Amino acid sequence: MKGKEVVKVQSVLTVVSSTPVNPPGRTLTLSPLDRAMEQHTLHVIFYFKSGSIEFNRVRPFLNEVLTMYPNVVGRLAKDGDGSWLVKCTDAGLRVHRATVGVSVDDWLRSASAQDEIKLIVHQEVPPDTQYWAPFRMQVTDFEGGGTAISLSCPHMLADPISVTLLIKSWTEACHNDVIVHPPFLNTHVINQPPTFITPSTTTTSPSYYASKSKALNPNPKVKMVSATFSFSDSAIKQSLAKFESTVPDATPFALLTALFWTRIAELKAQTHEDIQQSISICMDMRKNLRAPLPYGYFGNALHFSKLTVNTEKMSNGDLGQVAELVHHHVTGFKDEEFWSAVDWLKSRKDDQGKFLPPFQMYGPELTCVNMESMIAPINVREKESQPLMYGMEFVKDQKPAHVSYHLENVQGEGLIMVMPSPDEGLARRVTVTLPEEELEKLLQDKVILSLEPTLLLSGKC
CATH class of the missing domain: 3.30.559.10 (Chloramphenicol acetyltransferase-like domain)
Incomplete structure (x- = not known):
């Protein structure tokens, strides 16, 4: 896309959590599955068509939700053996604000997946880095109303459901609703199978x-x-x-x-x-x-x-x-x-x-x-299910028109x-x-x- 369809980044800011990390100096290790995904990067883009999302209005709720996600506002670092871990600091989440001169409908109809990359913050982990901000967000306002919100990170820190639920939790906070699926940050549950399971040497x-x-x-x-x-x-x-x-x-x-x-x-x-x-x-x-x-x-x-x-x-x-x-x-x-x-x-x-x-x-x-598997119960009391990525609203009755998932490499x-x-x-x-x-x-x-x-x-x- 050319001309007025060019995505222009207008500003970059840092969003921090409402309360400091507790305990200070907390670290989170990666599971074997996390380390296996190191060659890949994950980007998720949520498109909202009707009316622009006023970022300044919803930003305080993001501050609030990030309190539950110290890994997202923290920094990626290496331990003494050169293995990755997350230092839960209060350094914050980098957010890029951007605009584009077409409507959401026109974009979804005529843009290519290559154009869509302009809606994300693309930054690879520097090869010799010892300390790096792994999560990046971009909020892009479309002409005539409509907003795309993207969240990007190394795949070793999150899979598609993890990223989807972070944004969903943000929308729930905007309406003072219960966070239906709060983050569970204990990666040690992946290190050892339950006592009734024994890994088999005969499996494929x-x-x-x-x-x-x-x-x-x-x-x-x-x-x-x-x-x-x-x-x-x-x-x-x-x-x-x-x-x-x-x-x-x-x-x-x-x-x-x-x-x-x-x-x-x-x-x-x-x-x-x-x-x-x-x-x-x-x-x-x-x-x-x-x-x-x-x-x-x-x-x-x-x-x-x-x-x-x-x-x-x-x-x-x-x-x-x-x-x-x-x-x-x-x-x-x-x-x-x-x-x-x-x-x-x-x-x-x-x-x-x-x-x-x-x-x-x-x-x-x-x-x-x-x-x-993203089709999940609406809440803990109801049997009705809906897709996690389409069960979120920043503005009442305005769910995403589309959600894109990009996997790099x-x-x-x-x-x-x-x-x-x-x-x-x-x-x-x-x-x-x-x-x-x-x-x-x-x-x-x-x-x-x-x-x-x-x-x-x-x-x-």
Whole structure:
């Protein structure tokens, strides 16, 4: 986007918590899963369409909420062994204020994912730093009303749910509501499994993680681009109904993973000898463990596993069969796989007892992220659920129009993120990151277009 669509940063300020850190000098260590995510950076952007959010009005509530998040206003530092930790200081959160000369609707319709990067504060951890501000926010006001609020951080400090709930807690404070999912900052719960779980040497997780640690990125210089597909509730229901007799309880995630995996595999088969038969599936584990973690657990609770489908099913493009395999893979997951992965990550040390360098978690194989765990109970007393990212309001009855999740250092085969939609029900939004030439072809894929998705942030008017 050019001309008046340029995003202009007008000012930078620091927002501190309302009360000092207690106890002074507190530090927070990282879990094995946190350290594993060091190569990646996370950015989340919340779009609010109706009326601008007056930052000066909502800023005092951010001061208040940050009191619960000493890790966010603190600083990233290294201990004597060179491992990262968080010093809970009162240094504050850096906030950039910006403007852009288009409406939110025009931006979502015609901007590209590359344009969207201008709505975030992009700063990599300096290689030789010993002390660094890891969380950055940008508040961008659009022409005619509307605001985008982004929060960025190294992925080793937070996963998508963590960042989403921080902003949600801020909106709840604005209305003097109860903080439904307050932060849980004890990363030690990831260090040791519950007493009734024993990590198993027969699980596949350690060998899969070991293979990822040795994998080389096959296309390090290929330009990766993204686009978001928005699927309606009715389209997903109609598609699931086609194989209801064989997979009666299949989820939108199983359907959409199978859809994009088979279509991308066909694209890649045009330039590779073999059609891709394996995919990495990333799941949030907070509610998938027998001893569940609270939604508010602040850190990384993600697990990566490998699903392989035989060549015949992939080459035939049998959506129902592939969706069934995805569904059984996700629902058949056992705690032992997760804790065996944690155990293996803890053991990755050199002869001096220092942790080995991290490796790429999103890739190099095609990776699909299941974000359906963000559909959570509205509060502790009600059974009704809604997407966490669309259950927030700075202004009454004005929920986000869209929420984008960006993961940096996604290379190799590509990334598929299946997310809830503001339309709720079975509606979903899917952000796909692929090599540029492949994405151009995917945007014209007749099988995907038969579900009549709306395109967002693809650069296509």
